[in-house]
Structures are given as C-alpha cells and as structure tokens.
Amino acid sequence: MTFGTEIQILTEFGNKLNKLVEEYRNQNLSSDIQELIQKASAINPWxxxxNVWYGLSYxxxxxxxxxxENWLDKYQKEHKSVKNVGIITAGNIPFVGVHDLICVYLSGHNASVKTSSDDPLLTKWMISILAEVxxxxxxxxxFVDRLENIDAVIATGSNNSARYFEYYFGKxxxxxxxxRNSIAIVTADTxxxxxxxxxxxxxxxxxxxCRSVSKLYLPEGFDLQRIFGAFYDWRYIIQHHRYASNYDYNRVVYLMSKEPILENGFFILRQNQALATPVSVVHYEYYSSNDELALIINQLRDQIQCIVGAESSLCTDDYGKAQWPSIDSYADGVDTLQFLLQL
Incomplete structure (x- = not known):
C-alpha cells in the first residue's frame, strides 16, 4: 500500500497552516487564535x-x-492490526511532538497523547486543524491525562524522566x-x-x-570578537524577562567563582568541554585539526542531535538550518515511522 490518501490529506493540512501563517503576517488573525497564542505564552513564557509562529511556519x-512524496517513497504500509501508541511530548519548544503524531497518523495506528504541562494547548490546536481535513x-x-491500554510508547524528555519512562514503559x-545537544563547527574560512x-x-x-546549538568548535587562534560581531543582531533577546534573569544569574555565578568568561550584555561565551549549557550561555572549545575534531565528535555521538557547519564529512546541517530540518529527519536518528509500521 502507498500513502497517496495520507499525502493528499497532509498537503491540505499544510495548506491550512500556510493560510494561517499568511493571516498572521498580514495581521488578519481571528481573535480566537490570537487568544489561544496569548494563553499558550502565559502558561509557558518561552x-x-x-516562536509559536516560527514553528507553525516550519x-x-x-x-x-x-x-x-520524497519522504514516504521508501516506506511500505501494510495491513496490520491497529495499535494504540502512547505519546509523551516535551514542552521545550512549540509543536515539538507534532512529527511523532504525524508518523502515528501515517502508520494507521491510534495515539493516546500526554502533553507536557508546559504545552497543554498548542499541540492540541495543531491536531484539531488536521482533524478539520x-x-x-x-x-x-x-489527548489524555494518563496513558492506559497502550501497545507501544514514544516518550521524549530529560535524562531523569527517561529513567522514569524506562521503568514504567520498558515492557x-x-x-x-x-x-541531546547540538554543536557547530567553525573553520578559518567561515x-x-x-x-x-x-x-x-x-x-x-x-x-x-535539542537542535539548538549550545557548543562551538573553533579553530585554534580564532578571533572570538567575530562571534560577538556576527551575533549582535540577536541583542533584543535580552528583553525577554526569563532569558534576562538567566543571563544575570549565570553571569553573577561565573564572576563570583572567578571563572573566565566573555560576555556582551546578552549572552556569555564560556570555554568548556560540556555540550549542555544554561540558557544564555554558549560553550566553545578549540580544535587543532579535522582529525582531532572527528575523534571528539565520534566520542560524543550519543549526546549530539545535529552538527551545524559547512564541513560535509562531519556536519548534518548548514549554518542557519538547525531549526529547519527536512521532514524525513528523525530525533536521535531513530526512524520513528519505520518503528510504527513494524508494530
């Protein structure tokens, strides 16, 4: 079986989303949608x-x-019994669970969805638009408060919550x-x-x-002022109260501990080997050769979501494209749709 009908439905779904994006750009949104976005922002100020409309535009x-068609051409849908798949979504960025839900829809299975408390509205709204088609x-x-009577699970969360998920759903x-975190490779030619x-x-x-770049790998001798200069257009981010609070807190912590940092009033550059960073902090590390860099990345592979840069042998995404992955990109490199089709 092919996905002809599903492709037609999802294309019409995309048309509806495009219409909403156009209305947003023309400042012609209905009051109901404006109110929904305001409520989502009030619940989760991030x-x-x-950001909501950026995610919807994607x-x-x-x-x-x-x-x-390009995505689904390599898959074969077979007649199998319908399963109930439990989905636990994260709430770190808008619409982060939508790809999983589209995969469930394509597989022919059903989904019981427990959304993050940080996102009780947006994912439901997105699926309600699909239901119009x-x-x-x-x-x-x-959408449920508790996962029951399920046959499989797709759960996204922190390392701590993953242990909880494995305990309850490992069977x-x-x-x-x-x-996971994402990194960027900068070269002398960047x-x-x-x-x-x-x-x-x-x-x-x-x-x-998880596709946000938190760590920069820079060639030895790279002028860090080039980073500050190129990033300056994002200075308005400090106007967001939660981001500003994180920036102020982290800056004070590093200064009190006498840790050497560089900062410019809206983000902090910190030389550190760790991939994960607090909000407002970007880590960097120098490398001396591509061979050394390849060895480092290979050792950290299980912690990395994507690698931004122009080095084709190492990088997965071009500069500026980390938050715009192709639709056939899967989190952690695990083929979600194939997993569902094989249930």
Missing part, C-alpha cells in the same frame, strides 16, 4: 508568539506534496529519548554571513531545543 513549509483524527489521536516496544546564520541556530527558541 512560547513567545514569534510545518506549513514542510507539509507539501513534494516533500511528503480528516475527521477520523479526532477519534484516532486522543512495551518503545522509543525513549533523552537529553564567513561573517555564515556566522550570522549560526546565530539563529544558537538563539532561536532561546536555545531550548
């Missing part, structure tokens, strides 16, 4: 309207016939995702424009996504 651009979605994808076929694009990879969604 979900600013700008999905509007992905869900078209060409992208869907295919009325069966309202029955096939249900089911599962995909359990833990913390241009100013490329560094400006890299700033988007660092600051979009306040750096809270």
């Amino acid at each position: 979900f600013t309207p700008e 999905w509007a651009s992905m869900l078209n016939e060409e992208n869907l 295919d009325q069966s979605v309202a029955e096939r994808i249900r 089911y076929p599962n995909i359990i995702r833990k913390n 241009t100013y424009d490329q560094l400006k694009c890299l700033a988007d990879d660092v600051f979009l969604y306040f750096g809270l996504g």
Whole structure:
C-alpha cells in the first residue's frame, strides 16, 4: 500500500497552516487564535508568539506534496492490526511532538497523547486543524491525562524522566529519548554571513531545543570578537524577562567563582568541554585539526542531535538550518515511522 490518501490529506493540512501563517503576517488573525497564542505564552513564557509562529511556519513549509512524496517513497504500509501508541511530548519548544503524531497518523495506528504541562494547548490546536481535513483524527489521536491500554510508547524528555519512562514503559516496544545537544563547527574560512546564520541556530527558541546549538568548535587562534560581531543582531533577546534573569544569574555565578568568561550584555561565551549549557550561555572549545575534531565528535555521538557547519564529512546541517530540518529527519536518528509500521 502507498500513502497517496495520507499525502493528499497532509498537503491540505499544510495548506491550512500556510493560510494561517499568511493571516498572521498580514495581521488578519481571528481573535480566537490570537487568544489561544496569548494563553499558550502565559502558561509557558518561552512560547513567545514569534516562536509559536516560527514553528507553525516550519510545518506549513514542510507539509507539501513534494516533500511528503520524497519522504514516504521508501516506506511500505501494510495491513496490520491497529495499535494504540502512547505519546509523551516535551514542552521545550512549540509543536515539538507534532512529527511523532504525524508518523502515528501515517502508520494507521491510534495515539493516546500526554502533553507536557508546559504545552497543554498548542499541540492540541495543531491536531484539531488536521482533524478539520480528516475527521477520523479526532477519534484516532486522543489527548489524555494518563496513558492506559497502550501497545507501544514514544516518550521524549530529560535524562531523569527517561529513567522514569524506562521503568514504567520498558515492557512495551518503545522509543525513549533523552537529553541531546547540538554543536557547530567553525573553520578559518567561515564567513561573517555564515556566522550570522549560526546565530539563529544558537538563539532561536532561546536555545531550548535539542537542535539548538549550545557548543562551538573553533579553530585554534580564532578571533572570538567575530562571534560577538556576527551575533549582535540577536541583542533584543535580552528583553525577554526569563532569558534576562538567566543571563544575570549565570553571569553573577561565573564572576563570583572567578571563572573566565566573555560576555556582551546578552549572552556569555564560556570555554568548556560540556555540550549542555544554561540558557544564555554558549560553550566553545578549540580544535587543532579535522582529525582531532572527528575523534571528539565520534566520542560524543550519543549526546549530539545535529552538527551545524559547512564541513560535509562531519556536519548534518548548514549554518542557519538547525531549526529547519527536512521532514524525513528523525530525533536521535531513530526512524520513528519505520518503528510504527513494524508494530
């Protein structure tokens, strides 16, 4: 069986999202949608309207016939019994669980969805738009407070929550995702424009996504002022109260501990080997050769979501594209759709 019907439905879904994005850009949104976005931002201040619409724009651009056909061409849908898949979504960035839900929809299975308390509205809203195109979605994808009567699980969370997920759901076929971070490789040939694009990879969604770049690998002798200059267009991020609080707190902690840092009033550069960073902090590390860098990355592979840069042998995403993955990209490199089709 092919996915012809599903491709038509998801393409129409994408058309509806495109219409909403156009209304947003023309400041012609309905009051109901404006109120929904305001409520989502009030519940989770990291979900600013700008970030919500950026996330929606991404999905509007992905869900078209060409992208869907290219993605689904390698899969074969078979007649199998319908399973109930438990989905636990994260709430770090808007619409972070939508890819999993689209995969469940394509697989022909049903989903019981427990959303993060940080995202009780947006994912439900997105699926309600899909249900306008295919009325069966309202029955096939249900939002619940507790996962019961499930046959498989896809759960996304922190390293701590992953241990909880493995304890309670390890007996089911599962995909359990833990913390991952993204890195960027800068070379001596990296241009100013490329560094400006890299700033988007660092600051979009306040750096809270697993595809957000938290660590820079720089060639020995690289002038750090080039980073500050290229990132300067993002200075307005400090106007966000939670981001500013994180920046102030981290700055004081490092200064009191007499740790050497560089900062420019809206983010902190800290030389450190760790991949994970607090909000407003970017780690960096120097490398002496591509061979050394390849060895480092290979040792950290299980902690890395994507690698931004122009070095084709090492990088997965170009500068500025970390938050704009192709629709056939899977978190942690695990093929979610194939997992579901094999249930």
